[in-house]
Amino acid sequence: MTALGALLDRHRLVVCVGAGGVGKTTVSAAIGLAAARRGRRVMVLTIDPARALARALGLAALAPGGQPVPAAALAAAGLTLTGELHAGMLDQKVAWDAFVRRHAAPDAAATLLANPFYQSLSTSFAGSTEYMAIEEMCRLADSGRFDLIVLDTPPSSHALDFLRAPARLAPLLERGVVTALARPAAAAGALARFVLRRLEGVAGASTLRDLSAFFVAVEALVDVAAARARRGHELLHGGQAAYVLVAGPRDLVLAETGALAASMAAAAAPLAAVVLNRVAPRPSAPAAAIDDALAGLPALDVDAAAIAWLRAAWDDASAAAAAEAVSIARFAAALPPAIAVAAIPEGDGDVHTLRALTAMADRL
Amino acid sequence: MLSSTRALHFVTGKGGVGKSTVAAALALGLVARGARVLAIELGEPAGLCRVLATTPPGPGAIVPVAGAPGLSLATFDGAAALAEYLTRRMHLGRLGRRVMAHPLYRGFVAAAPGVRERLVVGKIRDELVLQRDGARPRWDAIVVDAGASGHALEHLRMPAAAAAAFATGLIHREAEVNAALLRDHARCAVHVVATAEELPLREAAQVIAALRGLGLAVGAVLVNRCRPEAPPGVDDAIARLRGFADGDVVDGPARSARAALADVGARARTWEAIQAAGVAALEVEAGVRAVRLPRLWLTDGFAQAAALAGAVGAAAR
Numbered sequence: 001m002t003a004l005g006a007l008l009d010r011h012r013l014v015v016c017v018g019a020g021g022v023g024k025t026t027v028s029a030a031i032g033l034a035a036a037r038r039g040r041r042v043m044v045l046t047i048d049p050a051r052a053l054a055r056a057l058g059l060a061a062l063a064p065g066g067q068p069v070p071a072a073a074l075a076a077a078g079l080t081l082t083g084e085l086h087a088g089m090l091d092q093k094v095a096w097d098a099f100v101r102r103h104a105a106p107d108a109a110a111t112l113l114a115n116p117f118y119q120s121l122s123t124s125f126a127g128s129t130e131y132m133a134i135e136e137m138c139r140l141a142d143s144g145r146f147d148l149i150v151l152d153t154p155p156s157s158h159a160l161d162f163l164r165a166p167a168r169l170a171p172l173l174e175r176g177v178v179t180a181l182a183r184p185a186a187a188a189g190a191l192a193r194f195v196l197r198r199l200e201g202v203a204g205a206s207t208l209r210d211l212s213a214f215f216v217a218v219e220a221l222v223d224v225a226a227a228r229a230r231r232g233h234e235l236l237h238g239g240q241a242a243y244v245l246v247a248g249p250r251d252l253v254l255a256e257t258g259a260l261a262a263s264m265a266a267a268a269a270p271l272a273a274v275v276l277n278r279v280a281p282r283p284s285a286p287a288a289a290i291d292d293a294l295a296g297l298p299a300l301d302v303d304a305a306a307i308a309w310l311r312a313a314w315d316d317a318s319a320a321a322a323a324e325a326v327s328i329a330r331f332a333a334a335l336p337p338a339i340a341v342a343a344i345p346e347g348d349g350d351v352h353t354l355r356a357l358t359a360m361a362d363r364l
Numbered sequence: 365m366l367s368s369t370r371a372l373h374f375v376t377g378k379g380g381v382g383k384s385t386v387a388a389a390l391a392l393g394l395v396a397r398g399a400r401v402l403a404i405e406l407g408e409p410a411g412l413c414r415v416l417a418t419t420p421p422g423p424g425a426i427v428p429v430a431g432a433p434g435l436s437l438a439t440f441d442g443a444a445a446l447a448e449y450l451t452r453r454m455h456l457g458r459l460g461r462r463v464m465a466h467p468l469y470r471g472f473v474a475a476a477p478g479v480r481e482r483l484v485v486g487k488i489r490d491e492l493v494l495q496r497d498g499a500r501p502r503w504d505a506i507v508v509d510a511g512a513s514g515h516a517l518e519h520l521r522m523p524a525a526a527a528a529a530f531a532t533g534l535i536h537r538e539a540e541v542n543a544a545l546l547r548d549h550a551r552c553a554v555h556v557v558a559t560a561e562e563l564p565l566r567e568a569a570q571v572i573a574a575l576r577g578l579g580l581a582v583g584a585v586l587v588n589r590c591r592p593e594a595p596p597g598v599d600d601a602i603a604r605l606r607g608f609a610d611g612d613v614v615d616g617p618a619r620s621a622r623a624a625l626a627d628v629g630a631r632a633r634t635w636e637a638i639q640a641a642g643v644a645a646l647e648v649e650a651g652v653r654a655v656r657l658p659r660l661w662l663t664d665g666f667a668q669a670a671a672l673a674g675a676v677g678a679a680a681r
Contacts, residue, residue, distance in 0.1 A: 020379015020512050021564070117475050155379045155512055171474035180467035181475075194459070195468045202450070203472070204533030211475055248380060250663075283628045289621030293605065296622075300604045306597035310605075313632035314625060316591070316659055323661035348634045 003340040004244070004273050004364045008035040011242040012141060013149050013235055015269070017162050018246035020155030023277040026351050026360070027246045027344070028152040029057060029087070033354075034361035036085035040147040043086045043140050047129065047152050056354050057087040066140070069354075077354035086146070088136075095132040096122035103224040104217070112217035116210055121172070129154045130165035134232040141235055160260070163236070163269055166229070172218065173225040181215040184208065237268040245271055249279045249324040249343075254331040261336050273340040275364065276328065281345050282321035283314065290314055370553055372492060372545070373507045373583065373680060376516035377557030378567040382588040384411025386557045386657070386676055387509040388669035391416075393677020395434040399504035402426065402491060405439045406484060406519065412509040413439065415665040424448075431666065445483040446473060481522040485542045492545075510554075513571045520546060520554065521578060546580055553583030555680050558646070560587050560639030565646050572650045582652065584679040587643055590656035591636045602629045655679040 008014065008031065016028045025046050032044035043066055044057075057069050066088025074081060100109050100118075112118050121128055133151060140149050153162040171177050184196050200208055235241060243264060247254055261271045297307050328343075335341070344363045351357055375387040384405075391403040405412040409420030416437050421427040423444050429435040451460050463469050488506060495502035510516035523543035530536040546552055554575050558568040568585065575582050609622035643654050657675055662668040 022380055121475070155514075169474070171470045174467075174470075177467040177471040177474070181471040184468060191459075191462060191466060192468060195463050195466050198455070198463075199468065199472050200533070202534050204530050204536060206532060207530050208472075211472065214475060215471065281631075283624055285621040285624040286617060289617045290625055292618060293621045293625050296608070297601060297604070300601075300608065302601040302604060303595070303597045305595035306601040309592060309595055309598050310601060310625060310629045312592055313629050316632065316661075317628045319661040320659075323663050326663045348631055349638055 003342040004031065004034065004275075005038065007242050007244075007272055007340065008038060008040065008148065011148065011240055013137070013151065013241040014244055015151045015153065015162070015236070015241055016244050016246050016275075017153050017156075017160070022246050022248045023351075024155070024246045025152045026357070027244075027275050027277055028150050030344075030351075030357050030360040030364060031244065032085055032087070032148075032150040033079075033357055034364050035148050035150070036081045036083040037079075037361065039082040041084040041086075041145065042148045042150060043088060043146045044150045045088050045090060045133065045136060045140065045152060047090050047133065047154050054089065056352055056357065073354055077358060079354060079358060083147070088140075090129070090133055090136055092129045092132045093122050095136060096128065099132070099135060100221070104220045108217055108220050111213070115214045115217060117214035118217070127165035127168035130162055131169050133162075134166060134236070135228055138228060138231045138235060142231075160263060160267060160269075163267055166232075170229075173222055173229075175222055175226075178215050178219055178222055181212055182219055183216075184212055241269070242272040243269050244273045244275060246275045246277055249276050250327045254327055257331050257334050259334075261339065271336075271339055273342065274335070276341065276343045278346040279328075279343045280317065280320040280324050282325075283317045370551055370583075370681065371503070371505050372488070372552040373505065374510045374516060374520065374552075374554040375507065375557060376510045376513050376554060376571060378564040379512045381557050381559045381564050383511075383557045384415050384509050385665060385669050386555070386586055386588060386672065387412055387507055388415040388666070389672035389676040390555070390680050391435055391507040392432055392670055392673035393675075393680070394505050394507070395432055396673060396677065398434075400434050400497075400502070401436070402503045402506045403429070403435060403437050404488065404491075404506060404508045405437075406508065406511055406515070407439070407441055409439050410511075413437065415669050440484050440487055442481060442484050445487045449483050449486070481519045485519055485523055485546065486538055489542055489545050513567050516554075517571065517574055520575070520580060524578065546578075549581035553581040553680075555583040555586060557586045557588055559589050560591075560635075560642050562638075562642065565642045569646055569650050572652065584676075585646070585650070585652045585654045586657055586676065586679060587639075587646075587654045588657045589659045590643075591632060591639060591659060593640065594633055594636050598629070598633055602626050602633065605629065 014031055014035075016024050016031070018024050028046060029044055032042045036042045045066070046054075056073070066086045069085045069087055074085075097113060100112055104112060130153070133153065137149055137151055140146060154165075156162060156165075180192070196208075203211075245257075245260070247257075257274070264271045294307055294311055297310075298304075332341075342364045344360055347356060347359070351360060373390060375383055375390065377383045377386075388403065391401050394401045403412060403416060413420035416429050416432075416435075417427070418430075421438055423439065423441060426436050426438045429437050447464065450464075488508060492501070492503060492506050510519060523539045523546060526539040527536055527543060530539065556568050556571050556575075558564040565587075572582050572585070605622050605626040609619050609626060643656070646652070647654055655675070657672055660668055660671055662671065
């Protein structure tokens with residue numbers, strides 16, 4: 001633990017961003033474990049952990065709001081923490097429903113929960129997972145129970161999607177918009193009537209009635225949502241958050257890291273560290289010695305097919321390391337200074353024990 | 365020319381499995397058979413544009429792909445498609461800008477479920493059906509890099525969902541037409557890409573089930589970056605290499621080479637076993653035959669796609 005250590009001690013929030021499929025959730029868990037070993041009380045909020053990882057973290061039976069990783073699991077992995085490690089999993093539908101029940105009057109909540117537009121908002125709406133992740137992050141950060149929140153973010157095609165996504169929801173919770181759609185008939189002015197007529201023509205009158213009912217129910221939440229958005233913004237952009245980019249060693253995003261770091265700085269989300277996950281270990285032995293080793297195998301009754309397979313495995317491992325070295329060198333050249341880089345070697349199989357997670361934490 | 369009439373190909377899978385490379389490979393494979401192909405990236409320029417172009421095409425632009433005669437590239441973005449559509453269909457004319465800034469309009473656009481996604485499918489259909497090159501259609505095939513599974517399903521689910529959510533009106537009628545195209549198994553298929561690991565395979569199984577639930581054709585199931593299947597004697601050979609290395613009296617290059625080879629072999633064997641079990645489980649669970657694509661280590665994305673074009677083109681017809 002060298003590259004990320006100081007960063008974990010200083011911040012209240014670590015936000016792991018990156019494209020889908022790079023092991024962001026696993027890296028988030030490893031970061032949380034590393035910080036807990038450094039004495040911090042940590043909550044790792046994950047989005048969609050692999051089952052085996054969830055089991056390793058004691059998340060098989062999940063309580064809302066997270067729970068401590070069981071002491072027995074820690075002991076079995078030979079881990080003693082000076083801090084605390086908690087883990088939670090975000091279920092966006094559950095989180096949205098809880099949000100509505102917390103903040104709306106009971107009858108308004110019931111109306112909203114049954115509205116078809118709300119149902120699409122809480123399950124499949126672009127940006128709604130991100131919005132709830134930020135809401136949960138605020139609750140956890142302000143509970144006073146944790147020194148550090150490690151936030152795993154939803155898979156995205158672009159590293160900055162997490163920060164941009166909640167903006168897609170903004171019009172839904174904007175006072176002027178909500179008022180206009182809650183009572184469209186009262187909308188004043190020729191332009192408003194024109195827009196309404198045309199929307200009716202495109203969408204159908206019954207859809208607009210449902211939509212209007214949705215906005216009536218949402219009205220009660222507008223002020224709450226605005227306050228939460230401000231708090232989220234404070235936490236994410238107020239200097240207490242460290243942004244960690246998780247990437248694969250030949251991730252196409254690596255080629256654009258310099259530009260990415262610049263755009264993150266512009267978005268007040270400065271990149272603090274990069275974790276290169278699953279870097280292929282470089283096999284080291286002279287080609288001639290490997291040829292000799294393979295040539296000695298027939299005398300040991302190893303058949304030709306097995307020898308050919310071993311040869312192919314060696315060539316593959318060499319080619320992987322060589323190709324990744326090219327990508328990583330390209331990446332390092334584009335990286336602004338003062339950004340910590342940790343490389344985690346690819347293990348044998350998926351990371352699904354606390355022990356494997358500990359080995360990963362050691363490399364951060 | 366293509367022997368098949370299947371003209372609309374969607375490619376999806378979990379993030380990081382090489383979807384864009386496979387989509388590009390499919391487009392190159394179809395072009396190699398003489399087809400005129402449009403490759404479309406949904407949303408902002410990302411993987412497919414990086415593989416096929418040095419600079420991504422601007423919004424709405426269709427540009428030829430260098431080094432692949434017959435192949436063109438475009439990005440279709442939901443917000444842009446929506447603005448274009450509403451301007452046209454709502455007959456906004458000069459009022460366009462003021463209407464789009466109006467709270468009623470913004471609220472509708474933000475809340476209406478999947479309007480953007482449905483319009484993108486509509487735009488793809490327009491490109492396929494309406495664009496002509498003289499007497500014949502402009503494109504023989506369209507390949508869509510539909511993004512990660514969840515995102516892709518939002519697009520594919522939308523025509524049916526929109527027909528339900530919008531009981532009347534223009535959107536309802538157009539949704540039905542788009543849904544019919546997506547459900548036409550002779551013309552449209554969704555290819556699913558994975559790698560041979562837990563999460564990508566699980567996601568592939570979920571996507572296949574979801575596609576079937578929507579009545580869409582599941583095309584090829586492609587497992588990317590597969591290792592060659594291990595022959596029976598490999599474990600034994602690794603054990604012998606280790607024993608041999610352990611038995612060496614003196615340290616030297618021969619001993620360390622044997623140990624290194626045993627280590628590399630053992631790691632490869634572990635991943636190969638995960639691959640064999642995982643892919644077999646997917647085939648049983650989903651009732652499919654998976655096509656295994658090889659591991660390639662070319663640092664140039666286009667070259668990588670070109671190397672896979674034959675295999676993907678044959679699998680995904």
